[in-house]
């Protein structure tokens with residue numbers, strides 16, 4: 001029997017979180033281009049689209065009523081209020097991907113990370129927190145992105161210290177100083193975690209064989 005027949009592969013849930021502006025969307029975009037088998041979990045949000053954002057690509061843009069209805073009917077795997085707007089990960093596509101052993105990438109905040117880690121899917125989670133090299137650089141990246149008003153930027157900066165305080169809840173931490181180095185760390189983590197996942201069932205078989213050998217002595 002082949003390994004895939006006896007042990008259907010489970011999809012990994014790769015969670016990326018960071019204070020706003022540290023670079024997690026940039027890393028997520030690069031990772032999706034690097035590995036086209038990864039599925040990006042497109043969140044629903046009540047925040048307004050930024051210039052260039054497309055409904056269904058970066059987010060599903062929803063009214064508060066429509067968002068509330070999704071939560072009520074159990075369609076969200078997790079949801080949270082972030083910077084005064086609601087954000088949530090639709091459950092259906094994640095469960096579909098898990099079933100066929102496809103890995104899913106989430107760009108969600110620490111509250112969402114905590115909810116998925118504590119859910120029935122928790123054992124398939126690999127979580128990564130992205131830190132900026134300095135707070136001055138974080139602010140300059142938020143400004144450089146030039147997509148938010150001064151007020152929005154100030155609000156995000158004010159929240160960044162409490163966001164950062166959750167770093168130790170994550171499996172891995174990447175300091176995004178140089179984007180190429182940060183991206184290399186990210187792909188190394190994914191490759192190592194995939195190896196671990198893929199080897200686990202075969203290892204269990206192997207140890208059963210060792211035990212049979214013990215018993216036969």
Ligand SMILES: Nc1nc2c(ncn2[C@@H]2O[C@H](COP(=O)(O)OP(=O)(O)O)[C@@H](O)[C@H]2O)c(=O)[nH]1
Pocket residue numbers: 017018019020021025043044047078079080082083087088089107108109110111112113
């Ligand atoms: N819990 C949760 N957080 C989300 C979700 N989608 C996005 N976020 C987080 O919401 C925050 C704001 O996202 P966004 O408005 O795109 O701003 P940006 O992070 O500055 O690009 C970020 O920390 C995202 O990771 C989601 O589905 N659930």
Ligand SMILES: Nc1ncnc2c1ncn2[C@@H]1O[C@H](COP(=O)(O)OP(=O)(O)O)[C@@H](O)[C@H]1O
Pocket residue numbers: 018019020021022023024025026027141142144145176177178179180182
């Ligand atoms: N290592 C880096 N060095 C310099 N600029 C970066 C780096 N990583 C990301 N950026 C830039 O910083 C800004 C914020 O990045 P973004 O990915 O949108 O952050 P987040 O999704 O965490 O809010 C973007 O303009 C992005 O191009």
